[in-house]
Amino acid sequence: MTRRTLEALALVVVAGVCTALVLIPELPAPVRVPAGALLAVLAGYALSRALFASVTVGAAERILLTAGLAVAIPILGALVFQPLGIPMGVPAWALLFEGVTLAGAAAVFLRLSDKPRPRRSVLHVRGRDAIALGLALVITAGAVVLGTKPLPAPADVQGYSAVWLTPLRDGGPEEMQLGVASSELERKRFRLTLDLDGRRARTWERIELVPGDRWTVIMRPGADGRAHEVTARLYRADDPKVVYRQVRATAPAAATR
Amino acid sequence: MSSVLGRAPRTIAVGRRALAGARLLREDDGVRPTREPAEELPQAMPIGLGWLPWLALSTAVGLALISLGYAQSRTGADHAAPLFYGGLLAVFVPIMVRLTAATASRGERIASVVLLGLALYAAKVLHDPFAFAFADEPVHQHNANEILRTGELFGFNTVLPVTPRYPGLEVATAALSALTGLSTFGAGLAVVGVARGLLMLSFFLVVERVTGSSRIAGLTTALYVGNPPYLFFSAQYSYESLALPLVLFILWAVLMWQRAARGWAPHTTWAWSAVILTMIVAVVTTHHMSSYALVGLLFAVCLLSGLPWTRRTATPRPWRFALAAGVATVTWLGIIARDTVGYLGPVLTGAVESAIGAVTGAGATRQLFRGTTGYQPPFLERLVGLAAVIIVVLALPFGLRALWRRFRQEPVALLLACAALGYLGTLAARVVPAAWETAARAGGHLWPGVAFVVALAAIGLADRVRILALGRIAVVVGAATVFMGGVIAGTSPTVRLPQTYRVDVGSQAIDPEGVASASWSREALGSNFGVVAEEAGGREMLLLARQRAYLGPRPAWVRILHAPKLEDWHVALLRQWNIRYVAVDRRVIADDELAGYFFRPAGDPEFSKARSPRVVRKLDRVPGVQRIWHSGDVAIYDVGRLRR
Numbered sequence: 053m054t055r056r057t058l059e060a061l062a063l064v065v066v067a068g069v070c071t072a073l074v075l076i077p078e079l080p081a082p083v084r085v086p087a088g089a090l091l092a093v094l095a096g097y098a099l100s101r102a103l104f105a106s107v108t109v110g111a112a113e114r115i116l117l118t119a120g121l122a123v124a125i126p127i128l129g130a131l132v133f134q135p136l137g138i139p140m141g142v143p144a145w146a147l148l149f150e151g152v153t154l155a156g157a158a159a160v161f162l163r164l165s166d167k168p169r170p171r172r173s174v175l176h177v178r179g180r181d182a183i184a185l186g187l188a189l190v191i192t193a194g195a196v197v198l199g200t201k202p203l204p205a206p207a208d209v210q211g212y213s214a215v216w217l218t219p220l221r222d223g224g225p226e227e228m229q230l231g232v233a234s235s236e237l238e239r240k241r242f243r244l245t246l247d248l249d250g251r252r253a254r255t256w257e258r259i260e261l262v263p264g265d266r267w268t269v270i271m272r273p274g275a276d277g278r279a280h281e282v283t284a285r286l287y288r289a290d291d292p293k294v295v296y297r298q299v300r301a302t303a304p305a306a307a308t309r
Numbered sequence: 310m311s312s313v314l315g316r317a318p319r320t321i322a323v324g325r326r327a328l329a330g331a332r333l334l335r336e337d338d339g340v341r342p343t344r345e346p347a348e349e350l351p352q353a354m355p356i357g358l359g360w361l362p363w364l365a366l367s368t369a370v371g372l373a374l375i376s377l378g379y380a381q382s383r384t385g386a387d388h389a390a391p392l393f394y395g396g397l398l399a400v401f402v403p404i405m406v407r408l409t410a411a412t413a414s415r416g417e418r419i420a421s422v423v424l425l426g427l428a429l430y431a432a433k434v435l436h437d438p439f440a441f442a443f444a445d446e447p448v449h450q451h452n453a454n455e456i457l458r459t460g461e462l463f464g465f466n467t468v469l470p471v472t473p474r475y476p477g478l479e480v481a482t483a484a485l486s487a488l489t490g491l492s493t494f495g496a497g498l499a500v501v502g503v504a505r506g507l508l509m510l511s512f513f514l515v516v517e518r519v520t521g522s523s524r525i526a527g528l529t530t531a532l533y534v535g536n537p538p539y540l541f542f543s544a545q546y547s548y549e550s551l552a553l554p555l556v557l558f559i560l561w562a563v564l565m566w567q568r569a570a571r572g573w574a575p576h577t578t579w580a581w582s583a584v585i586l587t588m589i590v591a592v593v594t595t596h597h598m599s600s601y602a603l604v605g606l607l608f609a610v611c612l613l614s615g616l617p618w619t620r621r622t623a624t625p626r627p628w629r630f631a632l633a634a635g636v637a638t639v640t641w642l643g644i645i646a647r648d649t650v651g652y653l654g655p656v657l658t659g660a661v662e663s664a665i666g667a668v669t670g671a672g673a674t675r676q677l678f679r680g681t682t683g684y685q686p687p688f689l690e691r692l693v694g695l696a697a698v699i700i701v702v703l704a705l706p707f708g709l710r711a712l713w714r715r716f717r718q719e720p721v722a723l724l725l726a727c728a729a730l731g732y733l734g735t736l737a738a739r740v741v742p743a744a745w746e747t748a749a750r751a752g753g754h755l756w757p758g759v760a761f762v763v764a765l766a767a768i769g770l771a772d773r774v775r776i777l778a779l780g781r782i783a784v785v786v787g788a789a790t791v792f793m794g795g796v797i798a799g800t801s802p803t804v805r806l807p808q809t810y811r812v813d814v815g816s817q818a819i820d821p822e823g824v825a826s827a828s829w830s831r832e833a834l835g836s837n838f839g840v841v842a843e844e845a846g847g848r849e850m851l852l853l854a855r856q857r858a859y860l861g862p863r864p865a866w867v868r869i870l871h872a873p874k875l876e877d878w879h880v881a882l883l884r885q886w887n888i889r890y891v892a893v894d895r896r897v898i899a900d901d902e903l904a905g906y907f908f909r910p911a912g913d914p915e916f917s918k919a920r921s922p923r924v925v926r927k928l929d930r931v932p933g934v935q936r937i938w939h940s941g942d943v944a945i946y947d948v949g950r951l952r953r
Contacts, residue, residue, distance in 0.1 A: 074488050081490055088488030089499075103580040112419045116510045117584070119503050120558045123551070124591040126484035127477045130462060131594065139460030145484045176357050184362035191369035192431075195376035199435035202813040206385025208912040209809050212822055214940035218833050218947075229833070235819040235940075237812070264817035301935040301947070 056164035059101075063157035067094045071150040074142060095149040096122025098156025105163035125152055211236035211263065215244070215286045215297040219304075220270060226306040230284055231268040234261035241289035242296070248273055248280045248303075258289075273303035359417040360407045361424075368428045371399030375432050382806035385910065389806050397796060398789060400428045401534070405788050408527040409771050409781045418527035419513055426509035429534055430502055433544040439811045440824075441494060443545035444902040447848040448472055450546060453479040453493040454852070457486060463645075467857045468848060474646035477595025478551045497546045505544065508554035509533075511561050516761060518564040519721045528764040529757075535697070535791035536756035537799030543753065552596030556603045557757075559588045563610065563627045564721065571623045585630050593637040597649045600638045602754060606724070607631035613720035690797045697794020698736065700787050701759060705729055708762030711769055728758025763791070801903050803915055808907035821908050823899075826892065826943045827853035834890070841866050841883070842892040845905025846943065850892065859886065867900070873923045875931050880951050889949050895925045895942045909942065 070091040073079060079087075100109070100117035109117065129148040133140050205211070213234045220227040234240055244256040259267050273280045279302060286297040378392030404421050407413055413421075437443070441450050448469045455464030455473070462476045473479075478500065486496035509530055517526035533539070543550055566581035568574075593600045611626040613619060642649055686694075709726055716722035735752040767784040774780030796805075811818050823846050830840070831854035840847070840856040847860030859866050869879045870893065883891075897918040899905040909916045919925075925944070928934045933950035 079490070085489045085491060088485065088490065091488055092485060103583060104577060107574055107577055112416075112510060112514065116507065116514065116558065116561070119507055120511075120555070120588065121584070123481050123500070123503060123507075123555070124587050127480050127591045127594055128587060129484075130456075130476065130480040131590070134462045140456060140462075140480075140483060140487075141460050142487045144460075145487045148484075149488070174356065178357065181358050181362040184366045188362070188365035188369040191366070191373050195369070195373040195435070196431075198373075198380055199376040200438040202439075202811040202818040203380055203384050205809060205812040205814075205908065206383075206910055208385060208910045209812070209908045210911065211812075211814070211819065212825075212941045214822075214825060214829070214938060216829065216833065216938045217935075218937045221833055221835060233825070233829075235822075235825060237814050237819075262817075263814040263819055297939045297941065299936050299939050300929075301937055302933075 056161055059164065060157040060161035063094060063098050063153055063160065067091060067098075067150055067153035067157075070094065071146050074146050091146065091149045091153075092122045092125075093118060095125050095152040095156070096120070098153040098160070099125070100156075102156040102159030102163070105160060106165070125149065205237055209237075211238075213240065213242070213261070213286065213297065215284060215299050217282060217284050217299040217301045219301075223270070224272075224306075226272050226274040226304055228271050228273060228282070228301070228303055229268055230271060231266060232259060232261065232286060233266045234263055236261075236263055238263065243287040243289065243292060245285045245287075246271075247283040247285075250281070250283075271303075272306060274305040277305050279303060279305045356414065356416065359414055360403075361417055361420050364403055364407060364421055364424060367403040368400050368424055371396045371401075372428060372431055372435075374399055376435050379435055379807045383809050385809075385912075393806055394793065394796075397429075397432070397540075397793070400425065400432075401531075401792050402785060402789055405531055405785045406781070408524070408531050409767070409784050411524060411772075413524075413527070415517075415523040418523050419510065422509045422513050422527055422530040423506055425531060425534060426505045427502065429540055430505040430544050433541055434498055434502075436541065436807050437810070439820075440906075441497070441546050441852075442810065442903075442906045443541065443547075445469065445472075445547040446497075446545050447852040449479060449548065450493050450497060451852045451855070452476065453482040453486070453497060454855075456480060456483040457493065465857065466851070467859055468851050469652075471597070471646065471648045471652040472548065474648060475548050475594060475596055477591055478546075478548045481551070501544060501546055501550050504551045504554045507558055511554060511557035512757060515557060515561045515564065515721065516764075518561065518568070519719045519725075520716060525761075525764055525768060528767055529761045532760040532764050532767070532788055532791065533757060535760070535788070535795040536753055537795040538753040539756075539799065540796050541800050548596040549599060552592050552599030553754075555588055555592045555595065556599055556606065559585055559592065559603060559630075560606065560610075560721065562588065563607070563630060566630075567624050567627070570625045582630075586633060589630065589634045589637055593634070593641050597642075597646065597653065600634070600641070604631065604634045604638055607634055609724050609727075610720050613723045616720075616723070619718050619720050619723065686797070686802055690802075693790060694794045694797045697791045697798070700791055700794075701763060702733070702736075704763045704766040704787075705733070705759070707769060708764070708766035711765040712762060715765075722761070725758040725761040728755040729762040730758075731755045732759045803898075803901070803904040808904065808916075809910065810907055812908065821906060822940045822943045823849045823894075823906055824853065826938055826940060826945060827856075829938060830854045830856065830890070830945065838890055839886055839888040840890045840892055841869060841888055843867075843870060843894045843899040843905060844902040845899050846892050846894050848902065849906070856890075859888065871920070871924060873921070873927060875927055883948055884952050887952065889947065889952075891928060891946045891948050893925055893928065893944045893946065895919050899942075 070087045073083060073087040074091060096118040097114075099121045100114060104117070125148065126145065129145075130140060132138075133144055138144050211234075213232060213236055216229070216231050218229055219225070220229045223229075230244075230246065232242060232244060239260065239262045242259045242261065244259055245252060246254040253273075261267060273282050281300070282303045283298065283300045285295050287294070288296045374392050374396030376396075378389045378396060381387065381392060382389035404425050407421055408418060441447055448466060449472060451468075452464060452466055452473050455466075456462060456476065456479055462480070463473050466473050478497075481500045482493055482497045485491065485499060486493050489496065491499070512533060513523075513526045513530045516529045517523050520526065536543070543553070562581055562585045566578055566585060569577045569581055589603070592603050607627055608631045611628050611631055614624065614626045709729065712722055712726050732752055732755040735755065767788065771780040771784045774783065811820055826846070827849040830850065834854075836855035838856050839859065840850045840854075841859050842850050844860055847858035850856040850858040861867055865882060869875070869882065870891070872879065894905075896905070896909055896916070897920060898909070898916050904916070907916070911917050928946045928948070929936060931951075935947040935950075936944055937947050938945035
């Protein structure tokens with residue numbers, strides 16, 4: 053098999069496999085991420101090979117052409133998709149990159165010379181070089197792990213809790229949701245009071261939340277057929293006299309028949 | 310140093326002075342015609358990696374120090390700043406040492422500058438590893454999300470309405486996100502990472518083509534990172550971060566096209582033309598200012614090619630590409646991006662008016678090294694910042710002299726010289742308040758010229774003063790000073806080191822109030838409501854809740870938020886713009902588009918400053934307005950009844 057046939061075939065097969073993989077829904081990330089990235093790179097590479105089949109391009113120049121064209125392909129593709137009304141979803145992008153790669157592979161097959169290529173320099177990696185590179189990789193990985201890990205808060209940073217009172221989304225017109233969410237730095241206990249038109253209607257004495265927890269209740273304050281001014285106040289158990297959070301809303305009257 | 314890092318293998322060693330600024334334009338650099346007889350080509354020979362593995366190791370150590378410094382900053386521990394600066398120097402200095410040497414191979418130089426660019430980009434990524442938190446980043450991420458959500462271009466963006474009209478960056482991000490399943494945050498980081506690599510490689514190859522020297526190209530590219538916005542601002546997820554590398558790519562492709570057309574490989578001119586035109590379209594659809602810069606750049610190359618001493622009969626001028634770029638830019642501006650004029654107009658007009666005022670004495674001037682909040686950096690930072698500018702200013706005459714003597718026949722070299730001279734002009738403009746930002750941005754665009762001219766001066770120094778390698782040492786120290794000065798000048802001291810964003814609380818991690826309130830609003834209220842908010846909160850409302858967020862001084866949102874009382878005209882404005890919610894943030898820092906996203910450390914006066922209760926609670930006193938969310942600093946009010 054000649055060099056150009058081999059290269060064109062490799063482009064077609066690898067791009068085909070990548071396209072098939074990215075079109076599979078719910079594919080695990082460790083497979084999908086490299087497949088999708090490789091598909092984009094292949095399109096840039098194939099296009100650069102197609103354009104410069106008659107010259108030998110150095111490694112740096114080839115990388116530059118591949119990366120630049122891989123970035124430009126979707127931008128130009130979008131300018132075609134938009135006026136044609138083609139939705140820019142996974143199938144469109146996958147077929148665009150696959151199409152460019154196939155066209156590039158065809159050009160490689162038709163235009164690439166079968167003459168032997170000039171012999172390139174061979175990279176010689178010494179043992180100590182490999183050790184240094186390996187160490188560099190390990191240290192970089194450590195730096196990334198440390199850099200992307202959430203860390204404990206500084207001593208002078210405090211957490212917070214939120215309280216909300218809103219008409220229930222997708223609920224009945226008179227239904228309201230009252231909620232508390234804790235983003236405190238430790239487990240906290242709260243007391244929550246609810247007033248209707250200035251008079252205490254309900255108290256929740258002990259709401260205990262760990263960081264990230266939520267507490268919600270659905271209410272119908274207007275069930276008696278009247279609109280009410282609703283006020284909710286949140287107190288921290290460790291500071292029970294001070295209002296920690298407060299919300300206020302008007303509850304609409306329930307429709308009467 | 311050389312005993313530790315090893316010597317370059319003999320197979321790649323060249324004469325020490327062979328590349329010392331001499332004009333060695335080799336036609337076999339990079340791209341060769343395959344029609345050349347194989348027997349005339351050099352035989353395969355083993356090439357070692359030179360210092361590269363050790364440079365990778367020192368870079369990794371530098372990154373680890375930076376990451377450790379960031380961790381210290383996020384947890385409020387000491388020594389964050391020394392670790393950060395030490396890490397940056399550990400990345401920069403060894404690479405600079407190698408690049409000043411005459412013995413490094415071309416491949417080693419290319420790999421070194423790309424390594425430098427990617428390592429410094431990693432420093433930016435590790436600065437904000439959980440979410441985009443630089444000024445324009447949430448705005449562009451929202452645009453990418455909209456393309457993914459709707460499958461169409463030109464979605465809504467109330468914070469920076471012009472950005473969806475330049476969708477190049479977001480399209481590339483959306484495509485990668487769709488193919489890989491990565492979030493737009495992950496895909497966006499990858500796209501800008503590729504752009505960083507493109508930037509370093511393109512600039513290297515441009516300078517190499519102009520000078521014929523990979524040594525000059527390596528030093529120039531390494532000095533480019535001393536550009537003040539380089540470390541953070543130019544690495545943010547923003548359209549300019551992709552467009553600028555593409556402009557340099559086009560410049561390289563034009564040089565290759567000229568070379569092909571000179572007779573080296575005339576059958577490839579159509580291929581280079583195709584590449585250039587493709588990239589012109591990509592730039593024009595990605596960023597307004599970069600497309601104007603590209604048009605100016607190409608016309609300048611054409612004009613400079615016509616000078617008596619640059620004119621070569623065999624070298625075609627790239628008029629066709631300049632015209633194509635001009636036509637594409639005007640067409641895009643006229644049909645798709647008409648809002649751009651209204652967006653850029655006030656910024657540029659303000660800068661010009663302020664500059665005229667400062668010159669005539671009618672306007673105020675700005676005190677150097679003093680922020681708008683009155684913050685003054687420590688003495689050492691001011692010293693390094695000033696030293697960096699002095700080094701550049703002192704080096705420019707020597708570099709310009711070397712340029713004139715060796716490269717004045719090269720139009721691109723002359724263009725870089727003009728840019729270097731223009732940079733001096735921007736230094737003067739930095740004392741003008743309204744022109745400061747424009748001057749700083751223009752300085753960033755002119756920096757390639759500064760890097761080139763200073764590199765020529767540096768090579769002259771390194772090769773003239775050879776006793777105990779004092780010349781090289783001076784060059785490395787000077788370059789490190791310029792780099793650190795750039796880092797200091799180009800980043801806000803408030804966020805130069807990362808603030809606390811995501812906090813580990815055992816089995817959970819919690820995010821700041823702005824994130825919580827925006828996420829809640831999407832879940833509980835739905836999307837596409839008019840929301841008035843502070844700079845930071847508005848961006849989060851746009852990105853995380855897909856609300857029509859309104860912020861800033863135009864028309865007067867910030868005045869409504871910061872007034873002690875809700876006036877009648879406020880109500881009229883809220884009605885006119887169909888505003889449903891107002892998000893009030895007690896923190897003064899929330900008005901800062903760079904620093905407003907984080908937890909509030911009580912011990913930091915900058916972050917803990919609060920607005921008066923009268924301002925913060927004014928909406929509690931307005932009948933019909935309901936406070937529906939309260940998390941301490943942030944309160945969301947439903948002002949829907951004011952619309953009736």
